[in-house]
Amino acid sequence: MKKLTKSDHLKIYSYMLKIRRFEERSSQLYGMGHIGGFCHLYIGQEAVVVGVLMTIKKNDSVVTTYRDHGHMIARGLEPKKIMSELTGRVDGYSSGKGGSMHMFSKKNNFYGGHGIVGAQVPIGTGIAFTHKYNGDKNICRTYIGDGAMNNGQVFEAFNLAALWNLPVLYIIENNKYGMGTAVDRAAAGSDLYKRGEAFGIKGEIVNGMNVYSVIKAAEKAGEYVRSGKGPYILEVQTYRYRGHSMSDPAKYRTKTELEQYKSSDPIAIVKEEIIKKKVASKNELEKLDKEIIEEIKSAANFALESQFPNKEELYTDVYL
Numbered sequence: 001m002k003k004l005t006k007s008d009h010l011k012i013y014s015y016m017l018k019i020r021r022f023e024e025r026s027s028q029l030y031g032m033g034h035i036g037g038f039c040h041l042y043i044g045q046e047a048v049v050v051g052v053l054m055t056i057k058k059n060d061s062v063v064t065t066y067r068d069h070g071h072m073i074a075r076g077l078e079p080k081k082i083m084s085e086l087t088g089r090v091d092g093y094s095s096g097k098g099g100s101m102h103m104f105s106k107k108n109n110f111y112g113g114h115g116i117v118g119a120q121v122p123i124g125t126g127i128a129f130t131h132k133y134n135g136d137k138n139i140c141r142t143y144i145g146d147g148a149m150n151n152g153q154v155f156e157a158f159n160l161a162a163l164w165n166l167p168v169l170y171i172i173e174n175n176k177y178g179m180g181t182a183v184d185r186a187a188a189g190s191d192l193y194k195r196g197e198a199f200g201i202k203g204e205i206v207n208g209m210n211v212y213s214v215i216k217a218a219e220k221a222g223e224y225v226r227s228g229k230g231p232y233i234l235e236v237q238t239y240r241y242r243g244h245s246m247s248d249p250a251k252y253r254t255k256t257e258l259e260q261y262k263s264s265d266p267i268a269i270v271k272e273e274i275i276k277k278k279v280a281s282k283n284e285l286e287k288l289d290k291e292i293i294e295e296i297k298s299a300a301n302f303a304l305e306s307q308f309p310n311k312e313e314l315y316t317d318v319y320l
Helices: 006-031 046-053 069-074 079-086 120-134 152-163 192-199 211-229 255-262 266-276 282-305 311-315
Strands: 061-063 140-145 168-174 202-207 232-237
Touching: 006 046, 006 069, 006 079, 006 266, 006 282, 046 069, 046 168, 046 211, 046 266, 061 120, 069 079, 079 282, 120 140, 120 152, 120 168, 152 168, 152 192, 168 192, 168 211, 192 202, 192 232, 202 211, 211 232, 211 266, 266 282
Parallel strands: 061 140, 140 168, 168 232, 202 232
Antiparallel strands: none
16 A cells, blocks of 8 residues: 555545534434435445545546445535535535435546445446446446345346456445345355455455555555456445434344444544544644534535525436
8 A cells, every 4th residue: 555645644534524524414404304315324434435535546437325425525526515415405416306315426427326226336337338448547436235235237247347357346335234134144155245256356355444454455456457457346344323324223233233333433543543643633633623514514504505496407317
């Protein structure tokens, strides 16, 4: 792994913290009735997407699941426009029509946000095909939830990616539960990345609670894919602190289990490393936290002051 600069450490910390604070505010707005439909929070998983972020090149593509708010923030998109989308406002990235689960920004090479479990996998594989066809040397990072790893379209995508040697990095975000079902009760075999071995796709397991481990693995995997060797799978083992969605009380797991993972909080690990390396002091990090809280508060206010789409918006972005 390349040596991280002071700027890198602070970027990692600020992005992870921004995702955490954004999701906390989203939870509040949902409880107040400002966010409708489903809302899936990313709290606890921040090290995954920020770790991968540190290895992404500007024109690389990203496609993900419906737990997508953190992915958009990590891609550098504006919190105020993400929050506007969450609240169904016209200033959102999908003009208020996508909501929490279907955010999209072609300008930023972010192709969703997909509400159907596993549907983004063949899409990401297709985007990778486009990169290869155009010869642009970019790669597509396709995120997959552990709950999608038993779906047929995932294996169809793996087959084509291997057959055509496509530049796609599959990232399995294994947060231990597919909705309310533990992975070991739903998936035969403990190592999900090994599902790719049948197609000759290499892969590995990564500690997704430690952002530095994610960076190291994602850097190695990204170089492998970009060099033309074909697809690669990272199984990033993480944990979500909240329920599957805002309507899930998560009674299927114990408080002891939850507290065990919280004791190795991904943001706390980065904070400790920054202070240890004297990149910044505790007071400086607390000041940064306050600035981020204000930024997210401002984003929420912007969203609530934004207008709802007019009825004509129903007829845009529709294929006839």
